[in-house]
Amino acid sequence: DQQVKQNSPSLSVQEGRISILNCDYTNSMFDYFLWYKKYPAEGPTFLISISSIKDKNEDGRFTVFLNKSAKHLSLHIVPSQPGDSAVYFCAASAASGGSYIPTFGRGTSLIVHP
């Protein structure tokens, strides 16, 4: 059973508009969340993270929102640019014996049209 779900396999947005990528989780022990971005023929790269003690973290055009009661997080990209076209993975981790092994969602492919 998936513990981290990205229910939208793909998203198409026009350049300059907002992109909103969603992620839901089921494990209430998750307390740290990350977003990764992946271009074709490259490995994923870290984008932004948020701890469960916060409900928002912002880095430039990227903002992650966390709603713990709903077990939901979202990544907002404003404004969207064609270079943002990539697959975005949501990941969540929990302390387990002092380690944090992330669980990844299946990814959302974002296409930003010029």
Add this chain to the structure above:
Amino acid sequence: DADVTQTPRNRITKTGKRIMLECSQTKGHDRMYWYRQDPGLGLRLIYYSFDVKDINKGEISDGYSVSRQAQAKFSLSLESAIPNQTALYFCATSDLQGRDEQFFGPGTRLTVL
């Protein structure tokens, strides 16, 4: 130079063959991981290692084995490759805490015929 390198980048092999994928890192991280990516399935953890003497199975370890030859090197072996092991394989590293970001290699595309 890349911090996390993987060799080979592409490999085509036949069913039943033994194959090894190699990963090297210059980040000085203790933790290393092997993932596979299949279309629509995201990244799934195969094995992870917290140091040279610590190897742990991940979500999908059956059919795979690993070796941590040094802090900087972590290899993944398929003892007898089968077609459903056709996938994109990624090595990753993270620091001792493991809480923060992982650094991924460029991936190895493996095709088993």
